[in-house]
Amino acid sequence: MITPAFELSQDPDFLTITIRVPYARVSEFDVYFEGTEFKFYAKPYFLRLVLPGRIVEDGREKATYDDSGIFTIRLPKETPGEKFDGLDMLTALLAPTKSRSAKPLIEEMGTENDEDIEEEEEFDWEIEQTLCEESKESFLCSLCTYGFGNQKSGVFKRLQDELNEVIDIKNPDSTTAAERREKRLAAEAAKFDPDHYLADFFEDEAICHLLKYKPWWAEVYRVKMDSQEGNSWNESNQIALVSFTEDEKEQLRKFLNRTFLLDKRTCHQVYLSLVDILLAYCYEIYATEGEKNVESPWNIRKLSSTLCWLETFTDMSDVLISFGRRVVCYPLYRHFSLVTRALNDTIMILQLGKSAVLKCLLDIHKIFRENDPAYILNDLYITDYCIWIQKAKLCCLL
Known part of the structure; x- marks a missing residue:
């Protein structure tokens, strides 16, 4: 899917989303919005935004399309007169990709009853042990970080x-x-x-x-x-x-x-x-x-x-x-x-x-x-x- 070019603007009562989709079929598009979530689909374009304020479906919403391939979508604000901040921060508006991890990175302990916990396979306490010898090089790499927030090394x-x-x-x-x-x-x-x-x-x-x-x-x-x-x-x-x-x-x-x-x-x-x-x-x-x-x-x-x-x-x-x-x-x-x-x-x-x-x-x-x-x-x-x-x-x- 292609993320289309888009811009947002506002007046006291409406949020306007302008989306440029020059190669889309006008007859095949879909728009979904609720609360702070907005989705637009017109093959091969897909746009998902997390808005800085809440919008509502009340019959005043309107979408238009012109020959230059631009959709203009006007959405009513849930609270008339509310000012939505950060509409020019386009990257921040793009909904982040969900994690594909099958298990959470951090698990909360003590929240399940003992009977709900699946019985684990018995651990072999007699397994052979080997000492972990951390190399000097790997230790230095853990200290020698740099980049944004010191998040990179090597x-x-x-x-x-x-x-x-x-x-x-x-x-x-x-x-x-x-x-x-x-x-x-x-x-x-x-x-x-x-x-x-x-x-x-x-x-x-x-x-x-x-x-x-x-x-x-x-x-x-x-x-x-x-x-x-x-x-x-x-x-x-x-x-x-x-x-x-x-x-x-x-x-x-x-x-x-x-x-x-x-x-x-x-x-x-x-x-x-x-x-x-x-x-x-x-x-x-x-x-x-x-x-x-x-x-x-x-x-x-x-x-x-x-x-x-x-x-x-x-x-x-x-x-x-x-x-x-x-x-x-x-x-x-x-x-x-x-x-x-x-x-x-x-x-x-x-x-x-x-x-x-x-x-x-x-x-x-x-x-x-x-x-x-x-x-x-x-x-x-x-x-x-x-x-x-x-x-x-x-x-x-x-």
Whole structure:
């Protein structure tokens, strides 16, 4: 089955779902909706959504089809006037695939009566025993994790040829997080060039020119501030201003909806690495004035310790110090004004909300996707960030 292109919009009383099915038979389609569940089928297309609010069948629902292959379905809201949040988070709306496991991953103990438990085959207590000798290598792999939420390991054993072009750390699958940080700090100290830094500091015409550039989020943020002064700002304005292109919407539909089970400590680390990645992205946008080039993937991954050294942060000050050190060590323009500008812009993006953050992550995803072998970083980090951010809460960073 093919997941069709779709969009959602709303007014006070109705939810409108627009579905593009250019090759479907108009006479053979089916629509089902109840509560927060919506299903659409028109061979070979199938769409299943979990809506952020409840809809109802009361006779006012309506579906139309035009010659361009677009179904427009208007569904009444169960509570008139209710505002459905997150309608632009397309991946999050896709109903997650049900587990195919025959048995639950976690079984609740003590909930069945003794007589309901099937009698198990008698265990052979005389079975021969052998000691389990865990190898040093497998033990190290359990410590040397990386990627989104530190959920991956052993990846670079299969990608040795691409390794040197993607990250700076050697043998990441046998290097712990503490060792990675120690080696990163040593590499930055060795790379710092006082002459280059002083040249950019005193001959800053090019830097001043770059700082005049206005990225898209600066205008959106200005409108937000103006609207707040007039008490007219709300999330509807935000969604209207932070819009996604057709390519971005298509990429959102391609992502698989997943739920990430992160403990409190890991979740904190994920937020900090998000800031680290956004800082590097903001620098790249100013350095190229929004016109990405062949150096763009290098800029982003080189300035982000998360991407370049598989760094795991535990404190926001470490994120900011790391980014500042790398800006004055590696890129073409090594001026501290670009550090502060990237920081201010990252704060802007976070204050604009999930839509703005997601739009930046999708741009990073595209930059890496079109570069070989930077695409590996999408598999390690960016794809999961694009999915996770749609359900995350940013208030803890602000």
